[in-house]
Amino acid sequence: MNKKGQSAKSIEAQYNILRVAIAIFISLLLAFVLIALVGGNPLDALKQFILEPISSRRNFGNVIELSIPLTFAGLAVCVMFQCNQFNMGVEGAFFFGGLTAGYFATKLFLPLPLHLLVAISCGAISGMLICVIPAVMKVKWNANEVVSSLMLNYVVLYLGNFILQYIMLDPTAGYPASSQFASSAKLPLLVSKTRIHAGLFLALILIVLIYIFVYKTKWGYSIRMVGKNENFARYSGIGVGGTILLSQLVGGALAGAGGATEVLGMYTRFSWVRLPGYGFDGIIIAILAGNNPIFVPLAAVFLSYLRIGADIMSRRTDIAPEFVSFVQSFIILLVGAKLFLEKYKHKKIVENSALLNKEEG
Structure with missing residues (x-):
């Protein structure tokens, strides 16, 4: 043959x-x-680590629940890495997207689909605003986006804590938390005896849309060309500064929407008083996925599987x-x-x- x-x-x-x-x-x-x-006992420990996450509906549900925010963060970082931009502001954008969505989930009273749409959209917009700040500093003053975005994360955290304490705080909650979200702003659950919510569908839709955006549109082509060779892209007539800003805007929107989806799907109040860590996890996801949006959910499920397995193993061994x-x-x-x-x-x-x-x- x-x-x-x-x-x-x-x-x-x-x-x-x-x-x-x-x-x-x-x-x-x-x-x-x-x-x-x-x-x-390595055999017993690895058995708990590898097999227990799929041993019950509840355990596997935990894997899928955790993979939803990881998918959003991984997609956000993928778009930025495709442009060769190491903006660590995804972490702050994720946090502030959740805060913004929580604010509108408590302050507005709208019909179910509209309320969710407004809250998640506002979370995405706030994420865009967070991530575009280091991008503008990079384009205008050639500031190192890694340093500026890392420092910005702490500004966002302390600003968010101020908003939570002095604007959103519910004094009857007994801990730093907002008022309870309106029922019309809660993402519905999909599977009984788990917390898998409708944000899973949004994540799957965005995977397809981001893949099309990166590989099938002129904007995605520009992002990839700038990421591979900025000088060649400039010589070819691609607006490098605008392309960098575009990649950060898209990545920030994905991160903000991820924070909004996580908060509205998994919580009844906003109570984050520290950075959730999903933005940094997104870097791991992007590396495992090779910056390809199609492989992001696989990498997200894999990392989620590792963490749920490790949690079970630590409790039983x-x-x-x-x-x-x-x-x-x-x-x-x-x-x-x-x-x-x-x-x-x-x-x-x-x-x-x-x-x-x-x-x-």
Whole structure:
């Protein structure tokens, strides 16, 4: 049977999937050894870690619940990374999107679909405003977006705490929290005995829309070209400054909508007094997904699965929940290492090139 040549793009995709799979396998193998060295029962611990998240509807529901905000954050970071912009403001945008949505969920009284639409839209707009600040500083004054966005996150946090304490606070709650959300602003639950909410549908819709935006529109093409080579993009007539701003606006909107969806789907009051951490998780998701929106939900479910498994394992064995930090850190280390399995990829591309030349000859 004769072999057929493949495109370089197909080989690249196969290589990336193989690299992630091998990274996961190596990480779990090292985790097994580590558990054995510290005196634990590795077989029992890994059984709890790997199998328990799918052992019941409730546990698997927890996996899906956690993957929803991770998907929003991963999509937001993906768009920014496609433009080669490392804006860490996704964390602040996620927080402020939830705060804004919580505010409108308590202050407005509208019919169910309209109230949800207004609250989530306002959350998305607030996320855009947060993320565009470091982008403007980058375009206008060439300020390092990593530093400015990290510092901005704390400004957003303290501003949010001020708003919660002096504008939204319900003194009868007994803890720092807003008034209860109107029922018309709550995302409905989808599966009984879980907290999987309708935000899942919104996340799935946005995955498709962002994929189309990044790979099928002229704006997405501009973002990708600026990300690959800013000088070449400028020479080709692409407005680099405007494209950078666009990527940050889209990413911020996704992060703000994610915060709004998380708050309205999982809580009855807004009570965040610290940054939720989803923005930083989005970086992990984007790296695992290779900045491809289609792979974001898979990466989100995988990371969610790791964390739920680690939580169950820590409660049923003597292994600390920080165990998952080791696993995910090693996976990121291997996936992020560009030379990991690079030799085998190049070997495959050379063999495939020779095969294609033979077919054409």
